[in-house]
Amino acid sequence: MKKSRWTLVLSLVLVLSVFLSACGGGSNNGGNSGGEGEGGSAEQVLNLTETAEIPSMDTTQATDNTSFKAMNQVFEGLYRLDENNEPTLGMAAEEPKEEEKDGETVYTFTIRDDAKWSDGSDVVAGDFIYAWHKALNPDTISPYASMFGTAGIKNGNAIITEGDPLYGKVEELGAKAVDDKTLEITVENQVPYFKSLLTFATFYPQPEAYAEEQGDKFALEADTMLYNGPFVFSEWNHGEGWTYEKNTEYWDADTVNLEKITTKIVQDVATTVNLYETGKIDRAGLSADFVDQFKDNEEFSTLVDPTMYFMRLNQGTEALANKDIRKALYLAYDREGLVNVLLNNGSIAAKYFVPKDFVKGPEGDDFREFAPDGFYADQGEEEAKEAWKSGLEALGKDSVELEFLTTDNELAAKIAEYAKDQFESKLDGLTITINKQPWKQFLELEDSGDFDISTGGWGPDYPDPMTFLYMFETDGEYNRMGYSSEKYDELVSGAKKETDEAKRWKMMQDAEKVLMEEDVAIVPTYQKGNAILQKDYVKNYYVHSFGADSSYKWIKIEK
């Protein structure tokens, strides 16, 4: 008995000494990763993690990336996004017939004969109409209900506008089921990204009879929904993770290689990295502090997102109403330091507002190509100081105090400190006070214009520069900084109506030029990058620039 006591004490001391030696040991990251599954046959199983639970699998209710990503694997609209972010046929058997009628365009879609729900029943045109009406109905309204209007579908906007005679009248939507396999969509306002939008979750069908039968329980659990995409949920343990299995009823099942995909919710980045290193997962997102450790690893790569970060300059305040002052801030900020040191994840320094590698124009060239390096690209600190001087003169002041509103997460706080340092060290007489607020509080303050400078980010809702540009129209809901330019408004509203693609494109480029060069209304800072680790045996993991974050349909394991 005595002996066993001793053993226990000793083993505890041993365990403890492990912690202590580890404290001083530093991180000599060894190459013993991937210890599992070596030399095994190429089992078509992919293991992934997510940082959040799926809040909703109801296509009309979801609003977040995790949900959209999951839905893209198990559901399918008329189209789905392919490798190059182009819409490719999904539930639609062929490209629709187009017909012009009284200034409206009627698209007639035929649904595939072999389009099936996972219980073997047919996907019918009525399933689309059912889901779309549900999304627009005031009682079950979708947070993304405005997508119908964005797509230009007839009465899409009117139905969700309170006070409109058509408000709530979902049957007035320009979409109807002619028969089980024919879906007719009437478009009152043609937009070039119409087909791309149809890949978005809000436009997916829902199995009408089944959903009605399930009632409140529909789509709450893995076994209370039906799937029409490449995979089905075989398991969904809320808060823990979910598992996909190949959908044998899927029309294109022959193309799908993966048999199974496991997804676990892991919030801690260090844990994610540890799981990756022990071969438990095949892909891991890295935060900036892990980038240096893995930079030279073959499995490391960075991706650029079409998400922009920028500062709103409140033009309702005396100082920031002055263009020179705004220009000084725009130029004084060293973006290279931000992306190379602070972010360190492949993010790009940006002196532009519509992101790179996002959309291509009528000629097939990237929107950014008309001003690849952005605006005032060759100007820097010197010009900033000049602008600052003339700005102060115009104001008749020799010092200015500005409040910098930001959120309370760790990275945002670091970025705010960086901005403060950049501005104060280069612009004499400027004092920046940082105001850190929790996200919801931040939004309220920003919305009520209670700030001088505020940090913002914006990702696209649809593949068109307009998803960025419409923000800063005079009455734009996301303007929030009292920016108003007749010229800008004219260009943006003109581009919304213009049907000639080349002209429209030009108008949007001019609008960006007005916003950035003429008015220096905002200070763009960077375009978001992501640093990831991915095992080399994972092939064809396609990442998308809008809508669902990625597609698993074409993934293949090659060991």
Added chain:
Amino acid sequence: MGRYIGGRIISMLITFLIIASLTFFLMKLLPGTPFNNQDKLTETQIVQLNDKYGLNDPVPVQYFNYMKNLLSGDLGVSFQQDGREVSTIIGERIGPSAYLGLQSLVVGTIIGLFLGIIAALKHNSFLDYGTMVIAVLGISIPNFVIAGLMQYWLGVKWQLLPVAYWDGFAYTIMPTIAIASIVVATIARFMRTEMLEVLGQDYITTAKAKGLSSTAVVIRHTIRNASIPIITIMGPLVVGLMTGTLVIEQIFVIPGLGEKFVNSILTNDFPIIMGTTLFFSLLFIIVILIVDIMYGIIDPRIRLAGGKS
């Protein structure tokens, strides 16, 4: 004794109702809406969503509705995971948290008592100092540091234990050590002090004088008497385990209740905030009640004092 317990239960219920009411009103002071993409919603949509969840009613009306439902056992549905019952969500999360909490408590208590006893018996020896060093470290090193180090060394470097997930006994070892460290440390220190005090008592000398073997003295007299005050610290320790496992759950990817608790506050998921808060308070109150009752049984003085009023 019956009257004592009865009184305690009534005050317990009152405490519970006060907590429920306070939480409800404090929660209403949180800024923002409970919808996770509120910056993408239009005014009209926010009004519609508020209608759907009854958030446009005056707060007192919402309060009475909530309390009415609560008393009939209905905790409502989550806003964030549309339509899932709060009770279901808590139900599926409580298992791992409870398992881990209990296992850590049992392991930690046993080791802690053991170390405390040894330290006291070998007072001022190398063993005593060693144990106390462990105890001080256990209290002062945050458990997430211990967790991170274990994960790196035992999980990644030596591949002795699984890095994370919740899939069988092997998966519980590292989190248990991390959580139990504070229990071990607290109990070891406490037990040592109590033992030393008891060892100096006259009745120990008497016991030794009447010829009992030293093993009998230690087991029958010292440990038993020294253990009584341990119950005092068990209450707060249990509560600490219930709420303090959050970080550990996150690091080891354990689908427990802690994560739900914190996230619900960040996302303004009112029904979940209420549900988890009430659940934790209820546990807390019950633990205190049990501790009080045990006191009453062990120490008659407390029972008498309670009974008189």
